[in-house]
Amino acid sequence: MNDPVLQAIRSRRVVRAMTRDPVQQDQLKTVLDSARYAPHAGNRRLHRYVAVTRPRILRALRMVSPGMLQRPAAAVVVCVDWARVESYGFHPASPGPYIDVGTAAATMLLAAHGIGLAAGPVTSFSRTAAATILNLPEGLRPELIVCLGHPAAEQPPAVRRQNGPAWEDLIQWDRG
Numbered sequence: 001m002n003d004p005v006l007q008a009i010r011s012r013r014v015v016r017a018m019t020r021d022p023v024q025q026d027q028l029k030t031v032l033d034s035a036r037y038a039p040h041a042g043n044r045r046l047h048r049y050v051a052v053t054r055p056r057i058l059r060a061l062r063m064v065s066p067g068m069l070q071r072p073a074a075a076v077v078v079c080v081d082w083a084r085v086e087s088y089g090f091h092p093a094s095p096g097p098y099i100d101v102g103t104a105a106a107t108m109l110l111a112a113h114g115i116g117l118a119a120g121p122v123t124s125f126s127r128t129a130a131a132t133i134l135n136l137p138e139g140l141r142p143e144l145i146v147c148l149g150h151p152a153a154e155q156p157p158a159v160r161r162q163n164g165p166a167w168e169d170l171i172q173w174d175r176g
Protein backbone atom coordinates (compact mmCIF):
# COMPACT_ATOMS: atom_id res chain seq x y z
CA MET A 1 0.00 0.00 0.00
CA ASN A 2 1.24 3.48 -0.85
CA ASP A 3 -0.67 5.36 1.78
CA PRO A 4 1.64 8.20 2.98
CA VAL A 5 0.70 7.72 6.64
CA LEU A 6 1.56 4.01 6.48
CA GLN A 7 4.77 4.84 4.65
CA ALA A 8 5.75 7.30 7.37
CA ILE A 9 4.98 4.75 10.11
CA ARG A 10 7.09 2.12 8.37
CA SER A 11 10.04 4.32 7.47
CA ARG A 12 10.49 6.15 10.80
CA ARG A 13 13.55 5.05 12.78
CA VAL A 14 15.12 6.13 16.02
CA VAL A 15 18.19 8.20 15.09
CA ARG A 16 21.14 8.01 17.47
CA ALA A 17 23.71 9.93 15.40
CA MET A 18 22.94 13.57 14.65
CA THR A 19 24.85 16.44 13.04
CA ARG A 20 25.51 19.74 14.81
CA ASP A 21 23.08 21.60 12.54
CA PRO A 22 20.43 23.49 14.49
CA VAL A 23 16.75 22.66 14.42
CA GLN A 24 14.86 25.65 13.02
CA GLN A 25 12.33 27.28 15.30
CA ASP A 26 9.42 26.57 12.93
CA GLN A 27 10.43 22.90 12.73
CA LEU A 28 10.49 22.69 16.51
CA LYS A 29 7.10 24.41 16.71
CA THR A 30 5.65 21.94 14.21
CA VAL A 31 6.81 19.00 16.33
CA LEU A 32 5.51 20.62 19.53
CA ASP A 33 2.16 21.43 17.95
CA SER A 34 1.76 17.82 16.81
CA ALA A 35 1.69 16.63 20.44
CA ARG A 36 -1.76 18.11 21.05
CA TYR A 37 -3.17 15.94 18.25
CA ALA A 38 -2.19 12.79 20.13
CA PRO A 39 -5.02 10.97 21.89
CA HIS A 40 -5.06 11.59 25.65
CA ALA A 41 -6.90 9.72 28.39
CA GLY A 42 -10.10 11.60 29.25
CA ASN A 43 -8.89 14.46 27.02
CA ARG A 44 -7.45 15.96 30.22
CA ARG A 45 -4.17 17.33 28.80
CA LEU A 46 -2.18 16.66 31.94
CA HIS A 47 1.13 16.96 30.16
CA ARG A 48 3.49 19.83 29.69
CA TYR A 49 6.29 20.03 27.15
CA VAL A 50 9.59 21.75 27.80
CA ALA A 51 11.38 22.73 24.59
CA VAL A 52 15.15 22.84 25.01
CA THR A 53 17.48 24.47 22.49
CA ARG A 54 20.27 25.95 24.64
CA PRO A 55 23.44 23.88 24.18
CA ARG A 56 24.32 24.26 27.86
CA ILE A 57 21.01 22.75 28.98
CA LEU A 58 21.15 20.02 26.32
CA ARG A 59 24.63 19.07 27.53
CA ALA A 60 23.47 19.00 31.14
CA LEU A 61 20.49 16.80 30.24
CA ARG A 62 22.77 14.46 28.36
CA MET A 63 25.03 14.13 31.39
CA VAL A 64 22.13 12.75 33.45
CA SER A 65 20.75 10.57 30.63
CA PRO A 66 22.62 7.29 30.07
CA GLY A 67 20.09 6.45 27.35
CA MET A 68 20.80 9.61 25.34
CA LEU A 69 23.30 8.27 22.84
CA GLN A 70 22.73 11.07 20.36
CA ARG A 71 23.84 14.70 20.77
CA PRO A 72 20.59 16.43 19.93
CA ALA A 73 20.32 19.95 18.58
CA ALA A 74 17.02 20.32 20.43
CA ALA A 75 14.87 18.29 22.76
CA VAL A 76 11.31 18.14 23.96
CA VAL A 77 10.94 16.99 27.54
CA VAL A 78 7.52 15.44 28.08
CA CYS A 79 6.41 16.11 31.64
CA VAL A 80 3.40 14.90 33.57
CA ASP A 81 1.73 17.41 35.85
CA TRP A 82 1.17 15.01 38.73
CA ALA A 83 -0.51 17.70 40.85
CA ARG A 84 -3.20 18.07 38.15
CA VAL A 85 -3.42 14.29 37.78
CA GLU A 86 -4.32 14.13 41.46
CA SER A 87 -6.72 17.09 41.31
CA TYR A 88 -8.63 15.41 38.48
CA GLY A 89 -9.11 12.39 40.70
CA PHE A 90 -6.92 10.03 38.72
CA HIS A 91 -5.44 7.35 40.95
CA PRO A 92 -1.64 7.92 41.16
CA ALA A 93 -1.13 4.37 39.88
CA SER A 94 -3.45 4.93 36.92
CA PRO A 95 -1.65 4.03 33.70
CA GLY A 96 -3.35 6.83 31.72
CA PRO A 97 -0.75 9.58 32.24
CA TYR A 98 2.08 7.22 31.24
CA ILE A 99 0.20 5.93 28.22
CA ASP A 100 -0.36 9.55 27.21
CA VAL A 101 3.39 10.17 27.40
CA GLY A 102 3.70 7.38 24.84
CA THR A 103 1.01 8.67 22.51
CA ALA A 104 2.48 12.19 22.60
CA ALA A 105 6.00 10.89 22.03
CA ALA A 106 4.97 8.61 19.15
CA THR A 107 3.09 11.48 17.53
CA MET A 108 6.06 13.84 17.85
CA LEU A 109 8.46 11.20 16.49
CA LEU A 110 6.26 10.78 13.44
CA ALA A 111 5.83 14.54 13.01
CA ALA A 112 9.60 14.99 13.16
CA HIS A 113 10.04 12.24 10.60
CA GLY A 114 7.40 13.85 8.41
CA ILE A 115 9.34 17.12 8.20
CA GLY A 116 12.69 15.41 7.68
CA LEU A 117 14.09 15.73 11.21
CA ALA A 118 15.91 12.98 13.05
CA ALA A 119 14.39 12.02 16.38
CA GLY A 120 14.79 9.54 19.21
CA PRO A 121 13.02 8.97 22.53
CA VAL A 122 14.91 8.61 25.79
CA THR A 123 13.53 7.33 29.07
CA SER A 124 16.81 6.25 30.57
CA PHE A 125 17.58 9.44 32.53
CA SER A 126 17.40 10.75 36.07
CA ARG A 127 13.98 12.38 36.56
CA THR A 128 15.21 14.22 39.65
CA ALA A 129 18.31 15.60 37.97
CA ALA A 130 16.43 16.61 34.81
CA ALA A 131 13.76 18.38 36.89
CA THR A 132 16.51 20.31 38.68
CA ILE A 133 18.31 21.24 35.44
CA LEU A 134 15.04 22.49 33.94
CA ASN A 135 14.02 24.20 37.18
CA LEU A 136 10.59 22.56 36.95
CA PRO A 137 7.88 23.60 39.39
CA GLU A 138 6.74 21.20 42.09
CA GLY A 139 4.45 18.48 40.77
CA LEU A 140 5.81 18.50 37.22
CA ARG A 141 7.98 15.47 36.50
CA PRO A 142 9.89 14.78 33.28
CA GLU A 143 9.00 11.31 31.95
CA LEU A 144 10.44 11.14 28.43
CA ILE A 145 12.80 13.17 26.28
CA VAL A 146 12.36 13.41 22.51
CA CYS A 147 15.75 14.23 21.01
CA LEU A 148 15.67 16.18 17.76
CA GLY A 149 18.26 17.02 15.13
CA HIS A 150 19.43 16.16 11.65
CA PRO A 151 20.61 12.67 10.78
CA ALA A 152 24.36 12.12 10.47
CA ALA A 153 25.56 10.37 7.32
CA GLU A 154 26.84 7.41 9.34
CA GLN A 155 24.34 5.68 11.61
CA PRO A 156 24.89 2.86 14.09
CA PRO A 157 23.12 -0.33 13.02
CA ALA A 158 19.37 -0.29 13.72
CA VAL A 159 18.42 -2.07 16.93
CA ARG A 160 15.14 -3.33 15.60
CA ARG A 161 13.87 -5.67 12.94
CA GLN A 162 17.13 -7.48 12.27
CA ASN A 163 15.75 -10.99 12.49
CA GLY A 164 12.88 -9.46 14.44
CA PRO A 165 9.46 -11.07 14.60
CA ALA A 166 7.01 -10.79 11.75
CA TRP A 167 3.78 -9.06 12.71
CA GLU A 168 1.97 -12.40 12.57
CA ASP A 169 4.26 -13.70 15.35
CA LEU A 170 2.96 -11.01 17.73
CA ILE A 171 -0.75 -11.45 17.10
CA GLN A 172 -3.29 -13.80 18.59
CA TRP A 173 -6.63 -13.80 16.80
CA ASP A 174 -10.03 -13.95 18.45
CA ARG A 175 -9.14 -15.63 21.75
CA GLY A 176 -11.62 -16.66 24.40
Ligand SMILES: Cc1cc2nc3c(=O)[nH]c(=O)nc-3n(C[C@H](O)[C@H](O)[C@H](O)COP(=O)(O)O)c2cc1C
Nearest residue numbers: 012013014016067068069120121122123124159160
Ligand atom coordinates in the same frame (compact mmCIF):
# COMPACT_ATOMS: atom_id res chain seq x y z
C1 LIG B 1 9.23 4.08 26.08
C2 LIG B 1 10.49 4.05 25.25
C3 LIG B 1 11.69 4.36 25.84
C4 LIG B 1 12.86 4.38 25.08
N1 LIG B 1 14.04 4.77 25.67
C5 LIG B 1 15.17 4.83 24.92
C6 LIG B 1 16.39 5.30 25.49
O1 LIG B 1 16.47 5.65 26.67
N2 LIG B 1 17.47 5.36 24.67
C7 LIG B 1 17.42 4.98 23.36
O2 LIG B 1 18.44 5.07 22.67
N3 LIG B 1 16.28 4.53 22.80
C8 LIG B 1 15.15 4.45 23.54
N4 LIG B 1 13.98 4.04 22.96
C9 LIG B 1 13.97 3.69 21.54
C10 LIG B 1 13.85 2.19 21.31
O3 LIG B 1 15.01 1.55 21.72
C11 LIG B 1 13.56 2.01 19.82
O4 LIG B 1 12.27 2.44 19.55
C12 LIG B 1 13.73 0.59 19.38
O5 LIG B 1 15.08 0.27 19.39
C13 LIG B 1 13.20 0.40 17.97
O6 LIG B 1 13.86 1.25 17.06
P1 LIG B 1 13.03 1.98 15.92
O7 LIG B 1 12.01 2.83 16.62
O8 LIG B 1 14.04 2.76 15.13
O9 LIG B 1 12.43 0.93 15.07
C14 LIG B 1 12.82 4.03 23.70
C15 LIG B 1 11.59 3.72 23.12
C16 LIG B 1 10.44 3.73 23.87
C17 LIG B 1 9.12 3.41 23.21
